[in-house]
Amino acid sequence: MNRPATHAPPFPARVTPGDPRADAEPLPELTEAERDTYGWQIEIAGFGENAQRRLKGASVLISRVGGLGGAVAQYLAAAGVGRLILAHAGPIQPSDLNRQTLMTHAGLGHSRIASASRRLKELNPHLEVVAVPENVTPTNVEALVAQSDIVVDAAPLFTERYTLNRAAMAARRPVVECAVYDLELHLTTVQPGLTACLRCLYPEPSSTWQRRFPILGAVSGVAGTLAALEVIKLVTGLEPPLTHQLLVGDLRTLSWRKLRTHRLADCPDCGMIQSGCSAP
Numbered sequence: 001m002n003r004p005a006t007h008a009p010p011f012p013a014r015v016t017p018g019d020p021r022a023d024a025e026p027l028p029e030l031t032e033a034e035r036d037t038y039g040w041q042i043e044i045a046g047f048g049e050n051a052q053r054r055l056k057g058a059s060v061l062i063s064r065v066g067g068l069g070g071a072v073a074q075y076l077a078a079a080g081v082g083r084l085i086l087a088h089a090g091p092i093q094p095s096d097l098n099r100q101t102l103m104t105h106a107g108l109g110h111s112r113i114a115s116a117s118r119r120l121k122e123l124n125p126h127l128e129v130v131a132v133p134e135n136v137t138p139t140n141v142e143a144l145v146a147q148s149d150i151v152v153d154a155a156p157l158f159t160e161r162y163t164l165n166r167a168a169m170a171a172r173r174p175v176v177e178c179a180v181y182d183l184e185l186h187l188t189t190v191q192p193g194l195t196a197c198l199r200c201l202y203p204e205p206s207s208t209w210q211r212r213f214p215i216l217g218a219v220s221g222v223a224g225t226l227a228a229l230e231v232i233k234l235v236t237g238l239e240p241p242l243t244h245q246l247l248v249g250d251l252r253t254l255s256w257r258k259l260r261t262h263r264l265a266d267c268p269d270c271g272m273i274q275s276g277c278s279a280p
């Protein structure tokens with residue numbers, strides 16, 4: 001099911017209780033089985049059944065479902081997000097298995113995206129998965145973003161991240177940006193036209209960045225879990241999301257910093273956007 005590129009999300013990037021845009025599209029009803037499954041989170045203050053219905057009606061694109069994106073996907077599937085669009089190419093390799101918990105030793109040599117899709121469906125059989133056996137490219141990115149309400153960027157390479165950022169800004173889709181290196185994580189939530197985008201934060205790719213980098217699976221898991229929480233906040237309206245700030249976590253010392261982010265007026269990706277993401 002492709003949505004047109006101009007489709008406005010069924011909720012603005014920041015849903016506030018009572019915001020008339022929040023329920024612009026009818027929310028899906030919950031079944032009794034879903035009320036049972038999600039009862040513990042429905043009881044969270046500020047959550048309630050409408051938040052669960054928003055999750056059920058949401059489509060989230062995740063660029064790469066390795067150590068980082070795989071953790072995002074697992075917790076979004078468990079939380080009851082209705083539809084995940086997953087983009088990841090290639091077969092499972094032995095070196096994936098220290099961190100990519102949607103992959104298995106039994107699946108070595110077989111499709112990563114097939115393994116991720118199967119394991120997520122085992123976790124939540126009601127989840128709809130759009131499994132794309134490709135990484136994000138200039139060719140496929142527009143169609144992928146158009147199908148989503150929110151985008152999660154968990155790709156390892158700047159070129160891929162820039163491609164996704166440009167398309168998400170053009171389509172006015174919020175992006176949860178997450179990254180890991182060694183025992184450090186970075187996380188921020190981008191609202192097109194309101195906050196700094198990836199290109200504002202990193203106008204040029206790091207010259208020292210390599211495809212292979214030191215990483216521990218537990219660090220990817222912490223970062224992915226936090227990124228999933230950001231998506232859940234955006235969808236449900238739980239406040240506050242991590243906007244206008246870059247969270248930097250040093251998991252070696254368990255110390256956290258929040259750095260203020262700033263838009264670049266001449267940003268090639270978001271500089272032309274004058275208002276919020278709900279007005280394409």
Ligand SMILES: [Zn+2]
Binds near residue numbers: 199200201271
């Ligand atoms: Zn920007």
